[in-house]
Amino acid sequence: MSELFRNIEARTRLAGTNKLEILLFSLGVDARTGRRETFGLNVFKVREVLKAPPVTAAPDMPGVVEGMVSMRGILVPVIHLGRYTGIHPETPPDVMIITEYNGHTQGFLVEAVDTILRLDWGSMRVPPDMLSGHMTGLVTAVTELADGRLVMMLDVEKILAETAPPQDETVFQSIRPVSEAHGIVYFADDSAVARQQIARTLDAMQVRYRSAINGLKAWDDLQRLADHAELLGEPVENHVRVILTDIEMPEMDGYMLTRRVKSDPRFRKVPVLMHSSLSSSSNERLGLAVGVDAYVPKFEPHRLAETIAGLLAEAA
Secondary structure: OOHHHOOHHHHHHOOOOOOOHHHEEEEEEEEOOEEEEEEEEEHHHHHEEEEOOOOEOOOOOOEEEEEEEEEEEEEEEEEHHHHHHHOOOOOOOOEEEEEEEOEEEEEEEOOOOEEEEEEEHHHHHOOOOOHHHHOOEEEEEEEOOOOOOOEEEOOOOHHHHHHHHOOOOOHHHHHOOOOOOOOOOEEEOOOHHHHHHHHHHHHHOOOOOEEEHHHHHHHHHHHHHHHHHHOOOOOOOOEEEEEEEEEOOOOOHHHHHHHHHOOOHOOOOOOOEEEEEEOOHHHHHHHHOOOOOOOEEEEOHHHHHHHHHHHHHOOO
């Protein structure tokens, strides 16, 4: 399966087209429903898929952390994804998906992988608000396959946030307020964990904000804000000072949102900051290619605060 991830340049060209490729996989039969559900991960975040090597357990680990393995000299934590979601297969999972988020590498144990599927973000739907149970907030998008199966995209950022050591609260306490008081920072992100951290960062900066759960909802809302500014006879930058966007979002991704913002002359003075766990240099270059003014990896509150403060100062 490793050869499926070699043609990075071909997949990189998907950026800005509102398309993505996802790796389909299963976790086993869900005892609650008797069904084997299908899940998905963005291929951009997958380094390789392999038969799971022996995992070394360590004392005092979270229950869903199986242990660690050595991958080419690098110690990689291994998460039992079925155990995390409450799906316990009859046989131990023997496939490991190696992923990279924000420059950190981790392995996910799964029952089996299926195939790689190319989709349009427009076919990825936001899950219903009434989604209940322990999966609430874990599924960020859902799409339907030709055979009728529903594929659920998992919020890996939520999984990693809940299995990693708690973040040092002094990180937010040491963020300095900014003097800029006019307008808002508008941010779009489909991850509840990411939205919460962005909000905490902006609260510490004493900056007002508004948010959306994907690029399409953000674009519709930004259009309304621009129309309202026009009605008042004011430039839109009096109301929106900075736009912050994730890359991976259902219905419209961050690349397409940036393209639309940059093609609307009303937003010509509003900087766009891309904020993503796709932290490779190629993704940063792609962001710059579609017109973003800055790029910050996720879950670095100080760096995010400093970048936003700089953009606000320039706008002022």
